[in-house]
Every structure is written in C-alpha cells, then in structure tokens.
Amino acid sequence: MAKEHNLLIFILTIGVFGILTTEMGVIGILPLIADHFHISVSKAGLLVSLFALAVAISGPILPLLFSGINRKMVMLFVLGIFVLGNIISIFAANFTIVLIARTIPAFFHPVYCSLALTVAATSVSKEESPKAVSKVMLGVTAGMVLGIPISNYIASETSLEMAMLFFTIVNAMAFIATLLFVPSMPVKERVSYGTQLSVLKKSVTWLAIFTIIFIGSAISSVNSYIAVYLETITNISGKTLSLALLLLGLASLIGTLAGGKLLTKNALKTVISLPIVLGIVYLLSLLTGKSTGPMMITILLFGILFAIGHIVSQYWITSAAPDAPDFANGLFLSGGNLGITIGTAIGGLFISGMGTQYIVLGGLLFLILSLASILLSNYMYNPKKQLSSIEEKADLPT
Template sequence: MAKGNNLLILILTIGVFGIINTEMGVIGILPSIAEHFHVSVSKAGLLVSFFALAVAVSGPTMPLLFSGINRKKVMLLVLGVFLLGNIVSIFTSSFTLALIARVVPAFFHPIYCSLAFTAAAASVRKEEVPKAVSKVFIGVSAGMVVGVPIVSFIASAVSIEMAMAFFALVNAIVLIATILFVPSIPVKERLSYGSQVRVLQKSMTWLSIATVILLNSAVFGVYSYLAEYLKSVTNMSANSISLTLVLFGGANIIGNVIAGKLLTNNANKSVLAFPFALGIVYIIFFLAGQFTMPMAIITVIWGILAGIGGNINQYWIISAASEAPDFANGLFLTSANLGTTLGSAVGGLFISGMGTQYVVLVGILSLILSLMTILLRIYMSTPKQQLSR
C-alpha cells in the first residue's frame, strides 16, 4: 500500500511539473516565439498573461464543478487537454491558434493542481498529509524554476518546435503513467456545490485567503524584480544573475521538503514564525544589496523560505475549509495568483517611485499585514477556555 501511495504521489508530482512547466516555460522563450510567429514580444507575452488570467478565473469554479467525478478520469481529461494543446502549439503557424491552444488548457490547470493536492492528502494518514502535499509541491517549484532554463536551452540548441515538444512529452509520459499505474479513485462522498461554497461563510476562510494573498505578495512582489535588483543594485554579471536564479530555484525545492516536516510537527507555530523569518531576510537583503557574495547566500536562504511559504499557503486555506478540499485548493490557487499580481504591481510602483533597491519594502509591508491576519485567525480558532487562562 505504501509503495502504491509513493508511486501515486510521484506521478502527481511529475504531472504538476508538466502543468506548471507548460505555464511558466514559455517565459524563457518569448523572444523566440515572437520571431517564430512574426509578432512583437509584447504580443507574444499574451501567451503568459492570458494563461494566468484563465487560471485566476477558473481557480475556484473548475475544481468545484469536477469535484464529484472519479479522480482518475478527471486526471486523464486534464492531461489529454494539455497534451492536445501542446501538440497544436508545435505544428501551428498561426499565433491566434497557438494562443487558443494555450488558454483552453489553462482553464483546466486548477483542476489538476487542486486534485493533485487532494489525492496526495487522501493517500496517507492524517498526520502525514503535510509531507505528502510538500512532495507534490516539489513539482510546482520545479515547474516554475527548472522548466524555464530547460526549455530555453532546447529552443537555443535545437528549435522552438522541440522546446514546445518538451511540454507535450512530459504531459504524455504522465498521461501514460496515469493510465497504467493509477487505480480508479471514485469520490467516496460527493459534496453538493452548495455545501462546498458555504465555506465562504466562515470568517476563517476569508482570513486565510487574505493571508495567502499577502504572503504570496511578500514573496513574488520582490522575486519578480530579483534579476533587475541583482543587475542594478548588486551589479552582478548576466551569468552570475542566471546562477543566482538557479540557486534560488534549487533552494525552493529544498524548502518544500523542510515545510512538510515543519507543518507536521507544529503547524501554527511554523506559520506564525514565517513572516518574522522572511522579514529578517528582507532586512539583510536591503542592507547587503550591494555585495555579491552576501546576496548570493541570502538568496539561497530566501529560496528555502519561499518553498516553505508555498506549502504554508496551501495548508492555511485547506485547514480553514477542510470540509471542501477541492474547492479550498481552488481558492488557494486563485489567492496565490492574486497575491503574485498584487505584489508585482505594488513592487513596480515602489521601483518607479523610489528606485529598484526599495522593492524590498513591498515584501516587508505585505509581511506586516499578513502577520495581523495570521494572529487574528489563530485567536479566532483558539478555544475560549485557553484564552481565559
């Protein structure tokens, strides 16, 4: 049984990697895509922004709509849609068709990711859930930070078509593995749409959503401009910046492993400590921004914390709405995307108004606000008998 669970989690992890890589991998080859389809780079960027918009819109709704269907059938449907979209992208010469082939699968993106977290959690004992989910999160991190350089390398070394074929290959492997090795996973207790949506009536759910938005804003409001920061403030070379970004990505994966243990042992203390730990990192980041070696070291520590933060975000929402796990995971995905959008926007304002060095302030401000929502949720969830002692 344990071997079967491990294989399922591995397939889910690779599946999530394939889905996230399809979303993020395009970022590294936008100039090549623009040249391939004879459009401007800004227009090619629609492949990224429209995908993200579709994910944000479908986050709460699509997992809810598919929550009553056999998990394996849903997995195969989503992987099939992604594989078909990737194949169309390889062979089409029309940018409009390529855009459609990207946006349609994007609406199914939250279904697979939400399902992966839910299925991984359901495959282990309750006390092992954070560790199982953290393994799936490795696929998220790898898709975000490992996929981009791999796809960029394939595009430059071979062709843009082969880079897109890499997306299709990963999804095809997971599709075949799901058919062969994943057993039928029927929904044991089908929840009505109304009973799932009712989690939004709880103040804890909204506090958790606010926390996730703020914590993701804290991480990605700064990370979105890390390359620019390292270039203009630290004066790193292009190669050094690339290496530092790779180090951040590797550290992010390590953070996922650590997060599973932290959330298993003492979840509330881990969540409460997170804003303080990341806040200290950002203060050092600001003070040592001009020095190459300290910045490289602090970026690695930051990457580990960012990996832990992703797991904290998912746990914080699912623990507030555990009675509707599919819908809760959809809320997590949408909240995380909103946080990234908010942080990037505010970070841009700080840069334009004060300079690149001060982008760290969006992280610190978001952390202060997140600490308030975390404390409020812990206070509301603590039994009154304990508070009166």
C-alpha cells in the same frame, strides 16, 4: 502499500510538473516565439498573462464542478487536454492558434493541481498530510523553477518546436503513467456544491484567503524583480547572474520539502514564524544587496523561504476549509495568482518611486498584513481557546 502510495505521489508530482512547465516554460522562449510569428515580445507575453488570468478565473469554480467525478478520469481528461494543446501549438500556423491552444488548457490547470494536492493529503494520516503535499508541491516548484531554463536551452540548441515537444512529452508521460498505474478513484463521499460553497460564509475562510494573497504579494513583489535587483544593485550579470538564479531555484526545491516537514512537526509555529523570518531576511538584504558573497547567501534564504511560503499558504486555506478540500485548493491557486498580480504591481511602484533597492519594503508591508491576518485567525478560531470557553460556560451556575 507503501510502494503504491509512493508511486501515486510520484505520478502526481510529474503531472503538476508537466502542467507548471507548460505554464512557465514559455517565458524562456518568448523572444523566439515573437521572432517566429513576427510579433512583438509584449504581444507574445499574452501567452503568459492570459494563462495566469484563466487560472485565476477558474480556480474557485472548475475544481468545485469536477469534485464529484472519479479522480482518475478527471486527471486523464486534464492531462489529455494539455497534451492536445501542446501538439496544436507545435504545428500552429499563426500566433492566434497558439494563444487559443494554451489558454483553453489553462482553465483546467486548477482542476488537476487542486485534485493532486487533495489526493496527496488524503492518502496519508492528517498529521502526515503536509509532508505528502510538499512532495507534490515539489513538482510545482520544479516546474516554475526549471521550466524556463530547460525550454530556453532546448529552443536555443534545436528549435522552438522541440521546446514545445518537450512540454508535450512530459504531459504525455504523466497521462500514460496515470492510465497504467493509478487505480480508479471514485469519490466515495460526494460533498454537495452548496456545502462546499458554504465555507465562504465563514470569516475564517476569508481570513485564510487574505493571508494567501498577502503572502503571495510579499513574495512576488521581490521575486518578480530579483534579476533586475541583482543586475542593478548587486551589479552582477552573465554567468554569475545565471548562477544566482539557479541557486534561488535549487533553494526553492529544498524549501518545499523543508516546509512540509516543519508543518508536520509544528504547524502553527511554522505559519506564524514565516512572515517574521522572511521580514528579517528582507531587512538584511538592504545591508547585503551590494556585496556579491553575502547576497548569494541572501538569495539562498529567499529561495527556501519563498517555497515555504507557498506550502504554508496551501496548508492554511485547507485547514480553514477541511470539509471542501478541492474547493479550498482551488481558492489557494486563485489567491496565489492574485497575489502575484498585486505583488508585481506594487514592486513596480516601489522601483519607479524609490528605486530598485527598496522593493523589499513592499514585501515587508504585505508580510505585516499576512502576520496580522494569521494572528487574528488564530485568536478567533484557536481550538484551545474555544475549548476553554466551553469549559467556562459549563462551570457557570445555572
């Protein structure tokens, strides 16, 4: 039984890795795509921005619509679309076809990812679910971190088509593994659309959504410009810069697993501590930013805490809406993408207004907001507080 569970988690991890590699890996080959189709790099960038927009739009909707269908069939359907889209991209005669072949699968990205997180969480006890989810999130992190350098290396050493073939192979491996080794997973207790949507009537859900957006913005306002920061403030480039970015990526993998263990051990303490600890590290970067050695340590902490931030966000929204896990995970993906958009924009404003060194101030602003929403949510919906209130009412004379 344990072996079957571990195999299921591994296949889900490979699946999300393939989908996230397809999404993020194209960033590493944008200049090559621009040259291949004789377009500007900014136009090639539509492959990234439209993909993210499709994810943000479909995040709350499609996981809800697919929530009552056999989970294995849904996984095969989505992975099949990604395989087909990548094959079309390999042989595409013009950029428009590539854009369409990437954007259509992007709408189904939240379906697979939210389902994978739900399956992982429900495959173990409630206490162990954060640890199981963190293993699947490892695939998300690996796709985001490793997708870019892998695709860039393959395209540089061989061709653009071979890089896209890599995306195809990873998704095809997940498809075949799912087909052969994942058992049929019919939905035993189907939750109606109305019941799932009703979680939006609860203020705790909206507080969780705002928390996700704030944490995502706090991370992205710094992470989106980390290479620029290291070049201009720390004054490193070339192989040293590549090493620093690799360190950030590897630290994120560590942080993903650490986040799951911390949430399993003490969830509330982990959630409250995140914005405080990350805020302290942001402030420290104002002191370490100009020195290569200390900044490398700061980068390590950034990577670990950024990854824990994603795990915390996923845990917080699913805890707020336990009766609609698929829908909650869809909200997590949409809120996270919205946070990336807002954080990147605010980080850019701080760079243009105050200078690159002060991008952490934008991050600190969002961390304060995230901590406020977490504390407010905990104050309003703490089970112990509610229990004591009930007991007090029971003790009142009638």
